[in-house]
Amino acid sequence: MKYLLYSVLFIAIMGCDEAAEEVNEDLLAYRSIAGLEMDIPANNPTSIQKMRLGARLFFEPLLSRDSSVSCGSCHLKKYAFSDTVAFSGGVGDKHAARNSPSLVNVGYLPHLMAEGGVKTLELQVIAPLENEDEMDLGVLEACKRLNSVPYYQDFFQRVWGDSATPFTLTRSLAAFERTIVGGSSDYDRFLTGDSAALSSNARKGMDLFFSERLSCKTCHDGPLFTNFEMQNNGLDEEYADNGLFRLSLDAKDKGKFKVPSLRNVSKTYPYMHDGRFRHLEEVIDHYSSGGQSHPNKHAAIRGFKISQEERNQLVAFLESLTDQEYQ
Amino acid sequence: MNLSKNIYILVLFALFGCKETVPPFEPVELDPKVVLHFSVVNNGEVIEIGDNFTDADNWNLTLKTLKFYLADIALVSGSEETALSEVELVDLSGSEATNFNRSYTYIIPKGEYNQLKMSIGLPGDLNATDPTTMPADDPLSLQGGMYWDWATMFVFVMMEAGIDTNFDAAMDANIAFHIGLDTLFRPEQSYPMTFDIPAYAKDTLFVDVDWNMIYHPMEGTPIDLSTTPFFHANVDEEALAASRVFTDNFIKSIDIRKQ
Numbered sequence: 001m002k003y004l005l006y007s008v009l010f011i012a013i014m015g016c017d018e019a020a021e022e023v024n025e026d027l028l029a030y031r032s033i034a035g036l037e038m039d040i041p042a043n044n045p046t047s048i049q050k051m052r053l054g055a056r057l058f059f060e061p062l063l064s065r066d067s068s069v070s071c072g073s074c075h076l077k078k079y080a081f082s083d084t085v086a087f088s089g090g091v092g093d094k095h096a097a098r099n100s101p102s103l104v105n106v107g108y109l110p111h112l113m114a115e116g117g118v119k120t121l122e123l124q125v126i127a128p129l130e131n132e133d134e135m136d137l138g139v140l141e142a143c144k145r146l147n148s149v150p151y152y153q154d155f156f157q158r159v160w161g162d163s164a165t166p167f168t169l170t171r172s173l174a175a176f177e178r179t180i181v182g183g184s185s186d187y188d189r190f191l192t193g194d195s196a197a198l199s200s201n202a203r204k205g206m207d208l209f210f211s212e213r214l215s216c217k218t219c220h221d222g223p224l225f226t227n228f229e230m231q232n233n234g235l236d237e238e239y240a241d242n243g244l245f246r247l248s249l250d251a252k253d254k255g256k257f258k259v260p261s262l263r264n265v266s267k268t269y270p271y272m273h274d275g276r277f278r279h280l281e282e283v284i285d286h287y288s289s290g291g292q293s294h295p296n297k298h299a300a301i302r303g304f305k306i307s308q309e310e311r312n313q314l315v316a317f318l319e320s321l322t323d324q325e326y327q
Numbered sequence: 328m329n330l331s332k333n334i335y336i337l338v339l340f341a342l343f344g345c346k347e348t349v350p351p352f353e354p355v356e357l358d359p360k361v362v363l364h365f366s367v368v369n370n371g372e373v374i375e376i377g378d379n380f381t382d383a384d385n386w387n388l389t390l391k392t393l394k395f396y397l398a399d400i401a402l403v404s405g406s407e408e409t410a411l412s413e414v415e416l417v418d419l420s421g422s423e424a425t426n427f428n429r430s431y432t433y434i435i436p437k438g439e440y441n442q443l444k445m446s447i448g449l450p451g452d453l454n455a456t457d458p459t460t461m462p463a464d465d466p467l468s469l470q471g472g473m474y475w476d477w478a479t480m481f482v483f484v485m486m487e488a489g490i491d492t493n494f495d496a497a498m499d500a501n502i503a504f505h506i507g508l509d510t511l512f513r514p515e516q517s518y519p520m521t522f523d524i525p526a527y528a529k530d531t532l533f534v535d536v537d538w539n540m541i542y543h544p545m546e547g548t549p550i551d552l553s554t555t556p557f558f559h560a561n562v563d564e565e566a567l568a569a570s571r572v573f574t575d576n577f578i579k580s581i582d583i584r585k586q
Binding site for chain 2: 115117247
């Protein structure tokens with residue numbers, strides 16, 4: 001009954017094509033970031049109309065069992081498409097099992113999900129739709145719902161010449177997610193020659209970040225500040241969530257998680273796979289302490305001494321990685 | 328002119344009509360059909376989905392789900408193999424009206440067969456299939472309900488049941504075994520049997536999965552339903568070990584019969 005009422009309301013509000021065209025136009029333009037090449041699957045070539053459809057679907061609560069949450073509920077644009085709570089709310093009173101990662105630059109990532117088991121955005125889309133703690137609807141049911149709404153019937157036909165199917169739904173959402181690209185931060189402006197883009201504090205923080213003493217760059221290197229590897233950063237002696245081990249069942253992978261990008265990091269709190277740290281200072285404390293003892297802990301997590309002034313400088317640099325649209 | 332043209336065509340037919348090589352076996356409707364019909368049995372009795380039953384360890388249970396993948400299914404006659412299917416999803420709750428069934432029919436050459444050969448689970452290349460690209464009636468589509476989205480692989484065996492843990496005749500808990508991962512693929516399992524099928528015939532091979540051979544085997548490692556009520560293959564090392572036991576027992580639990 002709730003779904004029916006929602007559908008009627010939805011059709012009344014969104015039945016007009018003009019409303020559809022207003023969806024997040026600012027997100028629809030691709031930007032290259034530091035020369036990185038985005039790997040776009042051959043069976044999902046880019047089109048503006050497809051991205052528009054994907055954008056609409058991304059913010060569509062019909063895609064959750066009780067029509068209460070959309071992808072955009074846990075990936076808030078304001079926070080660089082991440083969430084501000086440790087575990088985002090799903091359908092009913094359920095919560096996701098892991099912290100919502102930022103989706104900025106997600107199209108550049110070679111593997112997705114915290115244990116890195118998903119290789120394409122098209123397949124990643126399936127996971128939250130199916131997860132009973134998140135959207136709990138399933139791709140097949142989602143397609144049925146969309147195909148019962150004239151607005152989407154028409155939209156899918158225009159974009160795909162087909163109805164909503166597992167193929168067209170996942171491709172549309174993935175096409176939109178590839179448009180969420182950063183690269184407009186103060187740090188980027190600094191790299192292109194604007195020496196005034198970084199404050200004195202941020203520049204000192206940058207030197208610290210790339211120093212051997214702190215070794216941040218061992219894992220957070222490259223244009224996206226990630227080496228894309230799976231690493232154990234010494235959070236626990238025993239992990240409740242063993243990350244990559246779930247997939248490989250190799251004891252050497254216990255506690256290993258995807259190294260996240262640090263772009264927009266000041267907006268993507270809380271931190272770590274379980275959102276245990278709310279502030280960047282807590283993260284710095286963790287790494288300066290050397291973390292917990294674990295046989296798989298990365299060798300670079302060995303602790304370091306850092307003054308309060310240096311902490312402030314490091315935080316200033318991390319804040320300079322925030323893209324303009326999220327500042 | 329017309330006469331010489333006709334003669335020329337006739338000569339061509341005569342020359343090339345005889346040059347055909349013996350074609351490989353191509354099934355036609357006149358060939359016999361074999362039906363593989365899958366069931367779960369408990370103490371020799373077939374259990375249907377929704378049936379209550381008491382197993383050999385005196386657990387009161389209700390069968391809820393049994394689905395599993397078979398790959399490279401073939402009937403063997405001496406050294407000759409007749410391929411039946413590259414992959415099937417067996418679903419005990421299925422029927423002829425659904426995409427995935429408990430019975431599958433294949434056309435085969437007449438003759439004597441002495442083995443049913445099949446792999447349990449999916450080989451690596453099939454396990455890496457993108458289900459969104461598959462048609463709805465394909466076993467590897469999302470409609471099969473066997474996709475592990477977070478890992479982009481398929482569950483090989485899904486067996487679920489209600490269980491009465493305090494012996495008051497009420498099913499108060501669920502057991503669920505979702506077994507997958509490439510390391511649990513078991514290729515080319517052989518099941519000896521004798522099956523003689525003449526031309527034009529249709530006959531059924533009953534493929535039974537014995538509940539008690541999975542959980543309470545006379546030989547091998549049992550699975551204690553009181554301590555492993557729910558697991559996926561990949562939660563931890565203990566679950567993986569139990570998954571290996573489940574898989575090995577599942578293979579041994581399969582029996583082929585004619586009636």
